[in-house]
Amino acid sequence: QQKHPLLENDYIGWFLLQHGQQHLETIQMVLYQKALKTESATNSMAKKFNALEPVPPTASFAEGIYEVGSSDVLACDNEQPLHEVKLSIFQIAEKPVSNAEYLAFMQLAGYQHEGFWSKMGWQWVTESKIHAPEYWLSDTSGNWFTVNTEGFSDIDPNAAVSGLSWFEADAFARYAGCRLPHEHEWEVAMKADPELMHSTGKVWEWCANIFFPYDGFRAFPYERYSSPWFDDNHYTLKGSSPFSGETVTQPSFRNFYQPEKRHVFAGLRLARD
Known part of the structure; x- marks a missing residue:
């Protein structure tokens, strides 16, 4: 007797596990937002840290035909099918941008420098009056600290900067004389170099491109899992955060x-031609 498609290869169990892990990460986002709404520790004496210039991308990849996507029957519908793409020569950074590197952008008045921003990004930043990453707060001396579910703590200058919009990630890349990677570049690099893949898991990493269906896309297990978000208003993120489940840590996984x-x-990882 033929199995229902949802029962083949234990798909439904895997899907529920993956979706459940994604919701657990969403709960962490809610808890962080709640922590931000608590009384600000304005009297805290944050440990000052020094800014660093951005490290340029050094991992190089030649022009060629590469495979992206997945043929795994347990992969999400938007990861499928496995297919070939042609990429031009590119370089990608060996790790995500750090807090210290991002501080250099802020100290250069990056949030007030229109030349670093896309047209839409500049409109967004001027209207929202954003001037720091989401989870950064400043003490009475102007030093930065961070917030998490356990309270307030010093910022680790070497840790990956987190809490950025796509607009901020794009602006930082422009400031650094670089760009955001296309998701195909990111995926190809991570599949090719295990050391690069080991550098993921610190933050979700914004990519340059909008979220789009691959040729041959087939909605599964239901129509509205991915299809509604192919709306030209969602951007792809790759990688994972410390709160992500193991089911999303493969290079082909696409967040949006x-x-x-x-x-x-x-956060972000720098790339350039």
């Missing part, structure tokens, strides 16, 4: 959010 969203545990 609107460009102004900052509650996501998201």
